Amino acid sequence: MKLTLERNLPLVAAFLIGVIIVVAYFVDIPQLTRVSTELRNWAVIITAFTMGIGLVNLSSVHVKRIAAMNRKDWYNSVLLLAAMGTMFVATYYQKSFESLFKYLFDNVYGPLGTAMMSLVMFGMAVTCYRGFKLKNLDGFFIVFGAVATMLGNAPVGAAISKYIPALSDWVYKIPNVAGQRGILISSAVGALAVGLRVLVGLERRHIGLD
Amino acid sequence: MIKSYVPIVLFLLSCGVILGWVRRLSSGGTYPLRRIAALDAVTEAIGRATELGRPVFFTAGIRDVATSEGMQVVAGVEMLSYVAEKAAEYGTRVIATVANQNVFAMTAEVLQVAYKRAGHPEVYREDDIRFLSPAQMAYAAGTIAIMRREKIGASFLVGGFAGEAMIMADAAVETGAIQISGTARMAQLPLLVAVSDYCLLGEEIFATGAYFSGSPVSVGSLAGQDVLKLVAGALVLGGSLLATMNITFVKDLLGK
């Protein structure tokens, strides 16, 4: 019985909840809409709750690493726990630690996050240098699209030629939209198929069942 | 009571087509699948990592399974099960990083089962699944640090990604790993294509199950998707031609 419950209960629950939400999307029955809204509120609560579980998991992993003391970078775990604890206290008790929270967010967390994001620029420059070659027709379209949209996205494009912003706009509106719509439609169909398989229990590999 | 009939009819027809093909192939039909270079390269990538004596790295991205991109994450975790099974056959570790707890639970379960299926449950280590952070750049920083520290031999970035995808893929390439990536997120696709050795484009990430297992359910589902895409293409072409002639029947019908 335990084996069956463990195996089948998640599938049955997913099916019932999924059907209620899908039917409520198309059909306007007040009672069904109330149940659907409540289920969506549960999803909101579960999402918020999983943040807490993540916090506990992270703490437990790093406390074990510090306690074991057999890794040469154990001090990184100490730093991580100290930073996590400080930010947690400053955010949770924001009213009492308002200036600390603002300081940490604006002067530590903010610049660190922005600095990491700036790595994309360096990576992109390397990728453009390495990959954007006019080896064939595909390469030509890649180079053309990249150069037109890059220069169109900065004032220098308009300074070089008044046609560059118009060209960039054309690339965004015509070939980009055509390609996006194609991928959008096929990805949506793919997601529908996977969602349907998960809903009716045909797809079970992602929860460790065959 | 019913808000609009057109979406319901389209939805039910789509489900019917997919389930119909699943049933057809389950009764013994066949359906040809084209080769996808990125999926063909999976064995090569794992083999290369094994030769180098380095672990394989996998991440299904930063998105949560309970979002509208959840199916991409599910597709990524599905691919992980095949990658892990193959890696376990070769005796190679798979290190997985996750950005949220829902995906952590799925990943742990999938890895354990995959190793058992391959007959090597001893390869599984709890430490090989690392929950990092739901914050985008913290997750990217942690992932890059793990890639460099563990000196990975192959890297799989398949699932739902945001801007961190490119810097993670770039870091993997810098360590010398073969990079196979895939996402249906259009903003990240061009960046991943440019950086990766192989890339699954959009809907190709949903084809993993059919490709590796050949199961009638997965292949039937793909066949159903192909039919739906043909119908969508016909509606786009036909509707555009009619709209050009000022006949907006199709446009009005689909706009309801």
Place this chain on the structure above:
Amino acid sequence: MTAQPAKPQHWRRIIHLLVFLSMLIPLLRPLGIPIPIGETSRAVYDYIQALGPADVLLVSSNFSVPQAPECLPQMTCVTLHALSRGAKIVVIASSADGARYATTVTELAVDEGARYGTDIVLLGFLPGEEAGVSAFLADVHRTFATDQEGTPLANLPLMQTVHTGSDFKGVSVTTASANDMDFWPRQLQKYGAALIMASQASSWPKLQPYLRSGQVTAGLNGQRDAAEYELLLHRPASSVAAMDATSGAYLLIVALVVASNVAYFVFERRKGR
């Protein structure tokens, strides 16, 4: 053939240095490249300019710290412009980091003379992405019993006129997530409110189909449109200041693409012959 680990690639470091310099030099010595006003920023400006005292605009902050340099100026410009037209603002955040920026923009608005509770209300963080937004638009007061500071909505004059998505004239979503571009039009369509999406430049291609179909009324493209909006409002700020550095970096990348193609045609193809 046995697999070999990669060799160090010094040329990457040279490119990194060039990128760094191409952005640093214009920041230290501004070039003064003129910033023309494009139709996308003009479209958002015109929409907000048409708002009046009877209109309520929902502003949703859904970006994280890494996207703040692009997205925060967009959200600031739209909010302050709408307030200057007499419109009322309800501010929410759909991301954890976004909540901090929602607070920043609300504080800025109050500093500039907006009355909290009457002209602007900050409701706070709304978890659950699409599910949360769907529940919020269906019943605002059920989703948020109080504002971010704990004041009951019944005590806030502005919130007496806002109960569902139908009470918003427009919704301005500042986002770095391509996910939002899928679900906001979907959730908003039955309420009839106009949708403005201010996005990161990398998400701009994703927004195009929605702009073309009219599901999104108007949009802002990254830092460039934020700079144009700042100029339209006669409030040049960080986005305007960053434009020269952006121009420098993009020019460098174009130069690198040209250089790599010249090297390819002159050296590599010759080797192949």
